[in-house]
Amino acid sequence: MCYHVRFPQAVTLSMIIVKGSFPIKADQQPVALDLVQSLASASRKEPGCLSYEVYVQADEPRVIMVWQQWSSLDALELHFGSDHVDAFLDAIPDLIDGDVQSARYDVTSVDGEPVIEEAKEIAPVVLAGNITVH
Template sequence: MIVVTASVTVWPETFEEARRLSLEHVHRSREESGCISHAVHVDCESPLRLVFIEQWAHRDALAAHFAVPTSGEFVRVLRSLAAGPSTLELYDATRLEKL
């Protein structure tokens, strides 16, 4: 499984548009093959920061997601609303059934 974490901090005047676009992107992405989960959250300590947490079945599914034209357009538009640089981190993960 691949886990993706990403974040972006936006301007106060662009927050609502960024939130709306992010939710649209999340809902669209959940329908893609190999998507286990895809969510966006508002950081409680920094309320203009949106945090994305995703789980993908494998790297090919994530690569296909990145290749979807609407995903690229989403990233381009979200960057135009950002107050600073965004983050994106990928992790190979193994699910533990029991601790």
């Protein structure tokens, strides 16, 4: 499926999109959902957060997905340094069952035509229990 987005006038816009997925232990999903929803709620209040959405993957209900949109890389970096992200990263390792995945997309529009740069790998973070967030 392909989507073509048209902007109404010739402008230059930018946005950072982060997509992540967390495979959760089956008996820990309610706890993990509360944790991720708490992170999302705090993140939505941050300057530069355009959207922060939480989903349960339809074909694999134990996987929680997040979709974030940020106005700039600076806003995203401030987010990653926030207390609520630190609290999330401290709490999530005990709930994970599998590989955590994340990708960053840099989106711009020049003269009304969207340009999406190839996904950029976010530097891995090693959590407690040697769980690596990619």
